[in-house]
Amino acid sequence: MEKVIEIKNVTFSYDTKMVLKEVSLEVFKGDFIGIVGPNGSAKTTLIKLLLGILEPQQGSIQLLGQAVKSFDQWHRIGYIAQKARDINAGFPATVEEIVAANLYMQTKPFKFLNKEQREKIDEVLSIVDMVDYKKRLIGSLSGGQQQRVFIARALVNNPELIIMDEPLVGVDVASQEKFYGLMALLNKSLGITLAMVSHDIGVITDKTNKVACLGNQSLFLHDSKSFNQTDYIKQVYGEGISLLHHQH
Amino acid sequence: MPEIFTYGFMQRAFIAGAIIGVICPAIGVFIVLRRLSMIGDTLSHVALAGVAAGMLGSIYPIYSALAFSIAAALGIEKLRQEFKDYAELSIAIMLSAGIGLATIFISMGKSNSSIFSYLFGSITLVNLQDIRTVAILGLIIMVSLIFLYRSLFYITFDEEAARLAGVPIKRVSLYFNILVAMTIAVSMRIVGILLVSSMMVVPVAAGMQVAKSFKQTMIYSVLFGLVAVLMGLFISFYWDLAPGGTIVLSGIFILISTLLFKNIKLKVTANHIKATA
Ligand SMILES: Nc1ncnc2c1ncn2[C@@H]1O[C@H](COP(=O)(O)OP(=O)(O)OP(=O)(O)O)[C@@H](O)[C@H]1O
């Protein structure tokens, strides 16, 4: 099976504070992996390592078979950030312009968008139910609507892997359902690999096939089916039992 | 033909002015939205040092200004890597260096009157060589901006996402700083070094009041920049005032008009809503 993400013995510290210690993880083509863990358990840090925003002090990370350090095919990867970026509310750009910006690798300088590209933009905006807002300024949308625009932006390049850091914060329940429906479609029918950080353990274990638990600088990989939510909550949030002690 | 157009120097001023009126706001849109307004000021002070150095060494001042400000643009990028978390610091350091050098070079020079025309701009002193230089550099800047439009837009909106979308962030930022340096060298003859950065900011501030997209922001800013330059040149000619001042104040006048227009429009719609409710 083709490895989409391969993390080998990665150790990462902020200055002197170690947040990940010799962590390893393999994600295969077609996986939908949920990444869970309490606040501060280095979920976002792990994502930033995957995206090459941070560099590990030890170990190696590969995306689509290529080391992140020298990775140059970012258009094959979609990314949705933890919160709609603290975007400058006054930024004078429309929803359409922002989604179109992500087509960077497909558009030649000095050229306008072609018909196919405009249709693609409409298509991804309708997936997140935002077509009617195409001409609106991004600053005039609610936080949840902005987040949906960023989801559409990640989809516009037909990515093979989508990495998401709590993409659903601020998105209402109906749209969340729709989002998971869409993820299932992307994952099952199109074979797109998904990695998603979430605090909603109940939902995430239901939708994914693998769950990675972060805590105490470590990572444990579970099968979603055999993942015991009650145990997890007890161990991570409840009785203060360290994740290192739990048995697998 | 009105008297103003019969003078050769006014024709030259209008040609150079039109080019400046377009490129300053076009560059300025990205400067304002990246919150880099300081960079214009910094590079123009370094350009002043370049002009003074050029006069000392009998080099064509636009060339020496260009060399100085491009060197400074490169220096800022280098310093930015040293002071990663304090990007403004690199700009502030360069600003100090620029003012320091300019002060020394100016005090070393004998005649300081000619430096005034570079500080405040001039319409009568624009010669054919100036026009040629302005036109060639202006063309390079415009073509570069069109070429970089998409990458600059994305970097300006969301640098991290731009990197992931494949935009070569470092190269584009560096190239952009060089374009800013070139724009200053091109503009200083007419607008003056002291006011170049205002030309990059004021029309954009006005454009942002009325635009409904990024593209419109670009179009309105350039339009307002052009109008400001033309208005300023007329006033400068008939009232014999330094063009830098009249151009920038025309820009401020346009900005105030757009603010008024926006407020009136808001009131009208509010009244309309009240009336229909
Ligand atoms: N830039 C930074 N400098 C220093 N420490 C940091 C930095 N960013 C995060 N940390 C620390 O690293 C740890 C992991 O942070 P991270 O943001 O990865 O957590 P998280 O699992 O994403 O949390 P959350 O659920 O709140 O999003 C935290 O203890 C945090 O304080």
Ligand SMILES: [Mg+2]
């Ligand atoms: Mg986080």
